[in-house]
Amino acid sequence: MNTAVIFAGGSGVRMNSKSKPKQFLELNGKPIIIHTLQYFQNNSEIDSIAVVCIDGWIDYLKDILQKNFITKVKWIVPGGTTGQVSIYNGLRAIYDDIDNPNDTIVLIHDGVRPLISEKLISDNIACAKKYGTAITVVPLMETIVSINDSNNITTINNRSLSRIARAPQTFVLSDIMSAHIRAIEDKNLNFIDSASLMLHYGYSLKTVDGPIENIKITTPADFYIFRAIYEARENSQIFGI
Template sequence: MVTALIFAGGTGKRMNSKSKPKQFLELHGKPILIHTIEYFEEHEEVDSIAVVCIPTWIDTLRDILKRYNITKVKWIVEGGNTGQESIFNGLNAIYNDCEEPKETIVLIHDGVRPLISEQLITDNIAIVKNYGSAITVSKAKETVTSIDSEGLIGMIADRTAARIAKAPQSFYLFDIMSAHKRAKQDNINEMIDSASLMKYYGYPLHTVECSSENIKITTPIDYYIFRAIYEARENSQIFGLEVQK
Protein backbone atom coordinates (compact mmCIF):
# COMPACT_ATOMS: atom_id res chain seq x y z
CA MET A 1 0.00 0.00 0.00
CA VAL A 2 1.18 3.52 -0.79
CA THR A 3 -0.19 6.58 0.99
CA ALA A 4 0.60 10.27 0.51
CA LEU A 5 0.61 12.52 3.57
CA ILE A 6 0.12 16.13 2.48
CA PHE A 7 1.05 18.75 5.04
CA ALA A 8 -1.20 21.80 4.66
CA GLY A 9 -1.11 23.07 8.22
CA GLY A 10 0.85 26.31 7.78
CA THR A 11 -0.70 29.74 8.20
CA GLY A 12 1.45 31.43 5.56
CA LYS A 13 2.55 34.52 7.49
CA ARG A 14 5.43 35.18 5.09
CA MET A 15 3.02 35.34 2.14
CA ASN A 16 1.46 38.53 3.55
CA SER A 17 -1.95 37.11 2.71
CA LYS A 18 -4.52 38.31 5.22
CA SER A 19 -7.50 36.55 3.66
CA LYS A 20 -6.41 32.91 3.47
CA PRO A 21 -3.48 30.55 4.16
CA LYS A 22 -0.96 30.17 1.33
CA GLN A 23 -2.06 26.63 0.44
CA PHE A 24 -5.52 27.96 -0.43
CA LEU A 25 -4.28 30.78 -2.66
CA GLU A 26 -5.22 30.17 -6.27
CA LEU A 27 -3.51 29.99 -9.64
CA HIS A 28 -5.86 30.07 -12.64
CA GLY A 29 -8.80 29.55 -10.31
CA LYS A 30 -7.40 26.43 -8.61
CA PRO A 31 -5.95 26.37 -5.05
CA ILE A 32 -2.23 25.61 -4.77
CA LEU A 33 -3.11 22.67 -2.52
CA ILE A 34 -5.22 21.08 -5.26
CA HIS A 35 -2.44 21.59 -7.82
CA THR A 36 -0.29 19.53 -5.44
CA ILE A 37 -2.82 16.86 -4.46
CA GLU A 38 -3.75 16.11 -8.07
CA TYR A 39 -0.33 14.57 -8.73
CA PHE A 40 -0.99 11.97 -6.02
CA GLU A 41 -4.67 11.60 -6.91
CA GLU A 42 -3.77 10.73 -10.51
CA HIS A 43 -0.78 8.47 -9.76
CA GLU A 44 -1.70 4.82 -10.26
CA GLU A 45 0.56 3.55 -7.44
CA VAL A 46 -0.87 5.88 -4.77
CA ASP A 47 -3.78 4.21 -2.99
CA SER A 48 -4.83 6.88 -0.51
CA ILE A 49 -4.09 10.40 0.73
CA ALA A 50 -4.11 12.04 4.15
CA VAL A 51 -4.20 15.83 4.48
CA VAL A 52 -3.14 17.68 7.61
CA CYS A 53 -5.03 20.98 7.72
CA ILE A 54 -5.57 24.06 9.86
CA PRO A 55 -8.68 23.22 11.95
CA THR A 56 -10.63 26.32 10.89
CA TRP A 57 -10.09 25.50 7.20
CA ILE A 58 -11.14 21.85 7.26
CA ASP A 59 -14.68 22.59 6.01
CA THR A 60 -13.22 24.64 3.14
CA LEU A 61 -10.86 21.78 2.35
CA ARG A 62 -13.73 19.31 2.18
CA ASP A 63 -15.59 21.62 -0.20
CA ILE A 64 -12.68 22.04 -2.62
CA LEU A 65 -11.86 18.32 -2.58
CA LYS A 66 -15.43 17.66 -3.67
CA ARG A 67 -15.33 20.47 -6.25
CA TYR A 68 -12.24 19.04 -7.92
CA ASN A 69 -13.38 15.42 -7.65
CA ILE A 70 -10.54 14.32 -5.38
CA THR A 71 -11.49 10.81 -4.30
CA LYS A 72 -8.35 9.34 -2.69
CA VAL A 73 -8.34 11.56 0.42
CA LYS A 74 -9.23 9.15 3.22
CA TRP A 75 -8.11 11.22 6.22
CA ILE A 76 -8.37 14.93 7.02
CA VAL A 77 -6.46 15.61 10.22
CA GLU A 78 -6.06 18.72 12.37
CA GLY A 79 -2.57 20.20 12.46
CA GLY A 80 -0.58 20.59 15.67
CA ASN A 81 1.48 23.36 17.25
CA THR A 82 4.60 22.51 15.21
CA GLY A 83 5.26 21.00 11.82
CA GLN A 84 6.60 17.88 13.51
CA GLU A 85 3.45 17.50 15.60
CA SER A 86 1.26 18.02 12.55
CA ILE A 87 3.07 15.31 10.61
CA PHE A 88 2.75 12.98 13.60
CA ASN A 89 -1.02 13.62 13.71
CA GLY A 90 -1.31 12.66 10.06
CA LEU A 91 0.89 9.59 10.41
CA ASN A 92 -1.04 8.49 13.48
CA ALA A 93 -4.35 8.61 11.59
CA ILE A 94 -2.87 6.47 8.82
CA TYR A 95 -1.21 4.09 11.28
CA ASN A 96 -4.41 3.49 13.24
CA ASP A 97 -6.15 2.35 10.03
CA CYS A 98 -3.23 0.33 8.70
CA GLU A 99 -3.05 -3.46 8.88
CA GLU A 100 0.54 -3.75 7.61
CA PRO A 101 2.59 -0.67 8.61
CA LYS A 102 5.86 -2.46 7.80
CA GLU A 103 4.68 -2.89 4.20
CA THR A 104 3.01 0.51 3.78
CA ILE A 105 4.96 3.30 2.10
CA VAL A 106 4.15 6.89 3.03
CA LEU A 107 5.22 9.88 0.96
CA ILE A 108 5.34 13.02 3.12
CA HIS A 109 4.89 16.14 1.02
CA ASP A 110 4.28 19.87 1.42
CA GLY A 111 0.90 21.10 0.23
CA VAL A 112 2.63 24.21 -1.11
CA ARG A 113 5.14 22.29 -3.23
CA PRO A 114 3.09 21.83 -6.43
CA LEU A 115 5.86 21.67 -9.07
CA ILE A 116 6.54 17.97 -8.87
CA SER A 117 5.89 15.20 -11.40
CA GLU A 118 4.49 11.72 -11.82
CA GLN A 119 8.03 10.42 -12.32
CA LEU A 120 9.25 11.91 -9.04
CA ILE A 121 6.50 10.09 -7.14
CA THR A 122 7.33 6.87 -9.00
CA ASP A 123 11.03 7.24 -8.15
CA ASN A 124 10.28 7.86 -4.45
CA ILE A 125 8.20 4.69 -4.23
CA ALA A 126 10.83 2.62 -6.03
CA ILE A 127 13.71 3.86 -3.84
CA VAL A 128 11.78 3.10 -0.63
CA LYS A 129 11.08 -0.42 -1.90
CA ASN A 130 14.78 -0.91 -2.63
CA TYR A 131 16.40 0.90 0.31
CA GLY A 132 13.78 1.78 2.93
CA SER A 133 13.83 5.56 2.51
CA ALA A 134 13.77 8.20 -0.22
CA ILE A 135 14.62 11.87 0.34
CA THR A 136 14.04 14.15 -2.62
CA VAL A 137 17.00 16.46 -3.21
CA SER A 138 18.21 18.93 -5.82
CA LYS A 139 21.76 19.98 -6.63
CA ALA A 140 23.00 23.13 -4.93
CA LYS A 141 23.53 25.87 -7.52
CA GLU A 142 25.43 28.17 -5.18
CA THR A 143 27.95 27.76 -2.39
CA VAL A 144 26.45 26.40 0.84
CA THR A 145 28.01 27.65 4.07
CA SER A 146 27.36 27.68 7.80
CA ILE A 147 27.92 30.65 10.10
CA ASP A 148 28.67 30.99 13.80
CA SER A 149 26.96 33.19 16.40
CA GLU A 150 29.06 36.17 15.31
CA GLY A 151 28.13 35.82 11.67
CA LEU A 152 31.50 34.41 10.59
CA ILE A 153 31.57 31.70 7.95
CA GLY A 154 32.49 28.26 9.23
CA MET A 155 31.97 25.22 7.05
CA ILE A 156 31.90 25.64 3.28
CA ALA A 157 30.35 22.61 1.62
CA ASP A 158 31.76 21.03 -1.52
CA ARG A 159 29.21 22.20 -4.07
CA THR A 160 29.61 19.06 -6.17
CA ALA A 161 28.37 16.99 -3.22
CA ALA A 162 25.96 19.54 -1.68
CA ARG A 163 22.24 18.92 -2.07
CA ILE A 164 19.09 20.79 -1.00
CA ALA A 165 16.61 18.53 0.80
CA LYS A 166 13.07 18.90 -0.58
CA ALA A 167 9.98 16.69 -0.74
CA PRO A 168 8.50 14.14 -1.04
CA GLN A 169 10.33 12.47 1.84
CA SER A 170 9.29 8.85 1.84
CA PHE A 171 9.56 5.91 4.25
CA TYR A 172 7.91 2.76 5.42
CA LEU A 173 5.13 3.79 7.79
CA PHE A 174 6.41 1.63 10.64
CA ASP A 175 9.87 3.26 10.52
CA ILE A 176 8.75 6.89 10.43
CA MET A 177 6.16 6.28 13.17
CA SER A 178 8.80 4.60 15.34
CA ALA A 179 11.03 7.67 14.99
CA HIS A 180 8.17 10.02 15.89
CA LYS A 181 7.27 7.95 18.96
CA ARG A 182 10.90 8.02 20.12
CA ALA A 183 10.98 11.80 19.62
CA LYS A 184 7.90 12.15 21.82
CA GLN A 185 9.51 10.04 24.52
CA ASP A 186 12.70 12.12 24.26
CA ASN A 187 10.74 15.41 24.26
CA ILE A 188 12.14 16.37 20.84
CA ASN A 189 9.53 18.40 18.99
CA GLU A 190 11.24 20.95 16.75
CA MET A 191 12.82 18.86 13.98
CA ILE A 192 12.67 20.84 10.75
CA ASP A 193 11.56 17.91 8.58
CA SER A 194 11.19 14.15 8.47
CA ALA A 195 14.66 13.64 7.00
CA SER A 196 16.23 15.42 9.99
CA LEU A 197 14.21 13.32 12.42
CA MET A 198 15.11 10.04 10.75
CA LYS A 199 18.78 11.00 10.49
CA TYR A 200 18.82 11.92 14.19
CA TYR A 201 17.68 8.40 15.09
CA GLY A 202 20.24 6.75 12.86
CA TYR A 203 18.17 5.68 9.85
CA PRO A 204 20.13 5.62 6.56
CA LEU A 205 18.65 8.07 4.08
CA HIS A 206 18.76 7.43 0.34
CA THR A 207 18.16 10.19 -2.18
CA VAL A 208 16.05 10.90 -5.24
CA GLU A 209 17.21 13.71 -7.54
CA CYS A 210 14.73 16.34 -8.68
CA SER A 211 14.98 19.57 -10.63
CA SER A 212 15.34 22.98 -9.04
CA GLU A 213 11.74 23.70 -10.13
CA ASN A 214 10.51 21.76 -7.10
CA ILE A 215 10.10 24.89 -4.98
CA LYS A 216 8.13 25.44 -1.78
CA ILE A 217 5.77 28.42 -2.02
CA THR A 218 6.55 30.38 1.13
CA THR A 219 6.88 34.03 0.06
CA PRO A 220 5.20 36.19 -2.60
CA ILE A 221 8.18 35.81 -4.96
CA ASP A 222 7.80 32.02 -4.75
CA TYR A 223 4.21 32.38 -5.95
CA TYR A 224 5.30 34.36 -9.00
CA ILE A 225 8.01 31.80 -9.78
CA PHE A 226 5.38 29.06 -9.50
CA ARG A 227 3.11 30.90 -11.89
CA ALA A 228 5.91 31.40 -14.43
CA ILE A 229 7.01 27.75 -14.35
CA TYR A 230 3.42 26.48 -14.42
CA GLU A 231 2.60 28.60 -17.46
CA ALA A 232 5.82 27.51 -19.17
CA ARG A 233 4.82 23.89 -18.66
CA GLU A 234 1.35 24.60 -20.01
CA ASN A 235 2.80 26.32 -23.09
CA SER A 236 5.17 23.41 -23.69
CA GLN A 237 2.17 21.08 -23.93
CA ILE A 238 0.39 23.41 -26.32
CA PHE A 239 3.34 24.20 -28.59
CA GLY A 240 5.40 21.03 -28.17
CA LEU A 241 8.32 22.81 -26.53
CA GLU A 242 10.90 21.22 -24.23
CA VAL A 243 10.92 22.33 -20.59
CA GLN A 244 12.76 20.90 -17.61
CA LYS A 245 10.75 18.40 -15.59
Protein backbone atom coordinates in the same frame (compact mmCIF):
# COMPACT_ATOMS: atom_id res chain seq x y z
CA MET B 1 0.14 -0.11 -0.05
CA ASN B 2 1.41 3.35 -0.98
CA THR B 3 -0.05 6.36 0.76
CA ALA B 4 0.80 10.03 1.22
CA VAL B 5 0.66 12.60 3.99
CA ILE B 6 0.19 16.08 2.58
CA PHE B 7 0.95 18.86 5.04
CA ALA B 8 -1.34 21.88 4.67
CA GLY B 9 -1.27 23.06 8.26
CA GLY B 10 0.65 26.33 7.95
CA SER B 11 -0.89 29.76 8.29
CA GLY B 12 1.39 31.42 5.71
CA VAL B 13 2.49 34.48 7.67
CA ARG B 14 5.32 35.28 5.21
CA MET B 15 2.88 35.24 2.29
CA ASN B 16 1.16 38.37 3.71
CA SER B 17 -2.23 37.02 2.64
CA LYS B 18 -4.96 38.22 4.99
CA SER B 19 -7.87 36.38 3.35
CA LYS B 20 -6.62 32.79 3.07
CA PRO B 21 -3.75 30.57 4.23
CA LYS B 22 -1.18 30.21 1.43
CA GLN B 23 -2.19 26.64 0.56
CA PHE B 24 -5.62 27.90 -0.48
CA LEU B 25 -4.44 30.79 -2.68
CA GLU B 26 -5.53 30.19 -6.27
CA LEU B 27 -3.82 29.95 -9.64
CA ASN B 28 -6.02 29.47 -12.70
CA GLY B 29 -9.03 28.94 -10.48
CA LYS B 30 -7.48 26.15 -8.38
CA PRO B 31 -5.96 26.41 -4.90
CA ILE B 32 -2.27 25.55 -4.56
CA ILE B 33 -3.13 22.49 -2.45
CA ILE B 34 -5.26 21.14 -5.31
CA HIS B 35 -2.43 21.63 -7.83
CA THR B 36 -0.30 19.52 -5.47
CA LEU B 37 -2.87 16.85 -4.73
CA GLN B 38 -3.66 16.25 -8.39
CA TYR B 39 -0.22 14.69 -8.93
CA PHE B 40 -0.92 12.15 -6.18
CA GLN B 41 -4.49 11.65 -7.36
CA ASN B 42 -3.34 10.90 -10.91
CA ASN B 43 -0.45 8.58 -9.98
CA SER B 44 -1.73 5.02 -10.25
CA GLU B 45 0.69 3.79 -7.56
CA ILE B 46 -0.84 5.99 -4.85
CA ASP B 47 -3.68 4.21 -3.04
CA SER B 48 -4.73 6.83 -0.49
CA ILE B 49 -3.91 10.26 0.92
CA ALA B 50 -4.05 11.91 4.33
CA VAL B 51 -4.18 15.71 4.48
CA VAL B 52 -3.12 17.61 7.59
CA CYS B 53 -5.17 20.81 7.45
CA ILE B 54 -4.98 24.06 9.36
CA ASP B 55 -7.67 24.14 12.03
CA GLY B 56 -10.79 26.00 10.93
CA TRP B 57 -10.33 25.24 7.22
CA ILE B 58 -11.24 21.55 7.16
CA ASP B 59 -14.77 22.12 5.81
CA TYR B 60 -13.35 24.40 3.11
CA LEU B 61 -10.82 21.70 2.19
CA LYS B 62 -13.55 19.06 1.94
CA ASP B 63 -15.50 21.34 -0.39
CA ILE B 64 -12.63 21.99 -2.80
CA LEU B 65 -11.63 18.30 -2.81
CA GLN B 66 -15.12 17.43 -3.99
CA LYS B 67 -15.22 20.22 -6.59
CA ASN B 68 -11.89 19.11 -8.06
CA PHE B 69 -12.62 15.36 -8.00
CA ILE B 70 -9.84 14.48 -5.55
CA THR B 71 -11.11 11.07 -4.45
CA LYS B 72 -8.05 9.46 -2.85
CA VAL B 73 -8.10 11.61 0.31
CA LYS B 74 -9.21 9.18 3.01
CA TRP B 75 -8.12 11.07 6.14
CA ILE B 76 -8.26 14.77 7.01
CA VAL B 77 -6.78 15.71 10.39
CA PRO B 78 -6.03 19.04 12.07
CA GLY B 79 -2.48 20.31 12.40
CA GLY B 80 -0.54 20.46 15.64
CA THR B 81 1.64 22.97 17.47
CA THR B 82 4.64 22.31 15.21
CA GLY B 83 5.16 20.91 11.73
CA GLN B 84 6.56 17.74 13.27
CA VAL B 85 3.49 17.22 15.44
CA SER B 86 1.24 17.91 12.45
CA ILE B 87 2.96 15.25 10.36
CA TYR B 88 2.65 12.83 13.27
CA ASN B 89 -1.11 13.50 13.35
CA GLY B 90 -1.37 12.51 9.70
CA LEU B 91 0.79 9.42 10.11
CA ARG B 92 -1.18 8.38 13.19
CA ALA B 93 -4.48 8.52 11.27
CA ILE B 94 -3.09 6.15 8.64
CA TYR B 95 -1.32 3.89 11.15
CA ASP B 96 -4.46 3.37 13.23
CA ASP B 97 -6.55 2.52 10.19
CA ILE B 98 -4.48 -0.04 8.27
CA ASP B 99 -3.54 -3.67 8.85
CA ASN B 100 0.18 -3.79 8.08
CA PRO B 101 2.34 -0.67 8.51
CA ASN B 102 5.44 -2.76 7.73
CA ASP B 103 4.24 -3.12 4.14
CA THR B 104 3.07 0.48 3.73
CA ILE B 105 5.14 3.14 1.99
CA VAL B 106 4.28 6.71 3.00
CA LEU B 107 5.29 9.83 1.08
CA ILE B 108 5.41 13.02 3.17
CA HIS B 109 4.94 16.15 1.11
CA ASP B 110 4.24 19.87 1.48
CA GLY B 111 0.86 21.02 0.23
CA VAL B 112 2.54 24.22 -0.99
CA ARG B 113 5.13 22.37 -3.09
CA PRO B 114 3.09 21.88 -6.29
CA LEU B 115 5.89 21.79 -8.89
CA ILE B 116 6.47 18.06 -8.67
CA SER B 117 5.65 15.28 -11.13
CA GLU B 118 4.13 11.83 -11.19
CA LYS B 119 7.59 10.48 -12.07
CA LEU B 120 9.07 11.95 -8.89
CA ILE B 121 6.34 10.24 -6.86
CA SER B 122 7.04 6.91 -8.55
CA ASP B 123 10.80 7.32 -8.12
CA ASN B 124 10.28 7.90 -4.39
CA ILE B 125 8.15 4.78 -4.08
CA ALA B 126 10.65 2.62 -5.97
CA CYS B 127 13.58 3.88 -3.89
CA ALA B 128 11.76 3.41 -0.58
CA LYS B 129 10.71 -0.11 -1.53
CA LYS B 130 14.33 -0.98 -2.31
CA TYR B 131 16.18 0.87 0.45
CA GLY B 132 13.55 1.77 3.06
CA THR B 133 13.88 5.53 2.59
CA ALA B 134 13.81 8.13 -0.20
CA ILE B 135 14.63 11.81 0.26
CA THR B 136 14.08 14.10 -2.72
CA VAL B 137 17.10 16.34 -3.32
CA VAL B 138 18.33 18.87 -5.87
CA PRO B 139 21.91 20.00 -6.55
CA LEU B 140 23.28 23.23 -5.15
CA MET B 141 23.58 26.11 -7.59
CA GLU B 142 25.37 28.40 -5.12
CA THR B 143 28.17 28.08 -2.59
CA ILE B 144 27.00 27.32 0.96
CA VAL B 145 29.04 28.71 3.87
CA SER B 146 28.85 28.30 7.63
CA ILE B 147 29.40 31.30 9.91
CA ASN B 148 29.99 31.92 13.62
CA ASP B 149 28.38 34.40 16.03
CA SER B 150 30.68 37.16 14.73
CA ASN B 151 29.48 36.65 11.14
CA ASN B 152 32.84 35.24 10.10
CA ILE B 153 32.85 32.36 7.63
CA THR B 154 34.08 29.20 9.30
CA THR B 155 33.45 26.60 6.61
CA ILE B 156 32.87 26.56 2.87
CA ASN B 157 31.03 23.37 2.01
CA ASN B 158 32.01 21.13 -0.89
CA ARG B 159 29.24 21.83 -3.38
CA SER B 160 29.73 18.54 -5.23
CA LEU B 161 28.91 16.65 -2.01
CA SER B 162 26.02 18.89 -0.94
CA ARG B 163 22.35 18.79 -1.88
CA ILE B 164 19.18 20.68 -0.97
CA ALA B 165 16.66 18.39 0.71
CA ARG B 166 13.11 18.85 -0.55
CA ALA B 167 9.99 16.69 -0.75
CA PRO B 168 8.51 14.15 -1.06
CA GLN B 169 10.35 12.37 1.74
CA THR B 170 9.37 8.72 1.78
CA PHE B 171 9.61 5.95 4.38
CA VAL B 172 8.19 2.65 5.54
CA LEU B 173 5.26 3.66 7.74
CA SER B 174 6.29 1.52 10.71
CA ASP B 175 9.79 3.08 10.67
CA ILE B 176 8.70 6.72 10.54
CA MET B 177 6.06 6.10 13.22
CA SER B 178 8.69 4.49 15.47
CA ALA B 179 10.95 7.53 15.07
CA HIS B 180 8.09 9.93 15.86
CA ILE B 181 7.14 7.99 18.98
CA ARG B 182 10.75 8.06 20.17
CA ALA B 183 10.89 11.82 19.52
CA ILE B 184 7.73 12.35 21.57
CA GLU B 185 9.18 10.28 24.40
CA ASP B 186 12.41 12.33 24.21
CA LYS B 187 10.45 15.62 23.93
CA ASN B 188 12.24 16.38 20.64
CA LEU B 189 9.38 18.13 18.84
CA ASN B 190 11.13 20.64 16.58
CA PHE B 191 12.92 18.68 13.86
CA ILE B 192 12.99 20.75 10.68
CA ASP B 193 11.72 17.88 8.53
CA SER B 194 11.20 14.12 8.47
CA ALA B 195 14.68 13.49 7.06
CA SER B 196 16.28 15.21 10.06
CA LEU B 197 14.10 13.19 12.43
CA MET B 198 14.97 9.88 10.80
CA LEU B 199 18.69 10.64 10.60
CA HIS B 200 18.72 11.59 14.29
CA TYR B 201 17.28 8.20 15.20
CA GLY B 202 19.81 6.27 13.17
CA TYR B 203 18.09 5.54 9.87
CA SER B 204 20.08 5.53 6.63
CA LEU B 205 18.65 7.98 4.10
CA LYS B 206 18.77 7.32 0.36
CA THR B 207 18.34 10.22 -2.08
CA VAL B 208 16.21 10.67 -5.18
CA ASP B 209 16.93 13.46 -7.67
CA GLY B 210 14.02 15.86 -8.09
CA PRO B 211 13.29 18.80 -10.40
CA ILE B 212 15.12 22.03 -9.55
CA GLU B 213 11.81 23.95 -9.75
CA ASN B 214 10.35 21.88 -6.88
CA ILE B 215 10.19 24.93 -4.59
CA LYS B 216 8.07 25.50 -1.52
CA ILE B 217 5.71 28.45 -1.94
CA THR B 218 6.32 30.54 1.17
CA THR B 219 6.59 34.17 0.03
CA PRO B 220 4.86 36.29 -2.64
CA ALA B 221 8.00 35.94 -4.81
CA ASP B 222 7.64 32.15 -4.65
CA PHE B 223 4.04 32.43 -5.84
CA TYR B 224 5.11 34.45 -8.89
CA ILE B 225 7.82 31.88 -9.67
CA PHE B 226 5.21 29.13 -9.39
CA ARG B 227 2.91 30.99 -11.77
CA ALA B 228 5.69 31.51 -14.32
CA ILE B 229 6.79 27.85 -14.24
CA TYR B 230 3.19 26.62 -14.32
CA GLU B 231 2.48 28.73 -17.39
CA ALA B 232 5.70 27.55 -19.04
CA ARG B 233 4.67 23.93 -18.46
CA GLU B 234 1.24 24.62 -19.90
CA ASN B 235 2.73 26.33 -22.96
CA SER B 236 5.12 23.44 -23.56
CA GLN B 237 2.14 21.09 -23.75
CA ILE B 238 0.15 23.39 -26.03
CA PHE B 239 2.93 24.52 -28.34
CA GLY B 240 5.29 21.56 -28.06
CA ILE B 241 8.22 23.70 -26.90
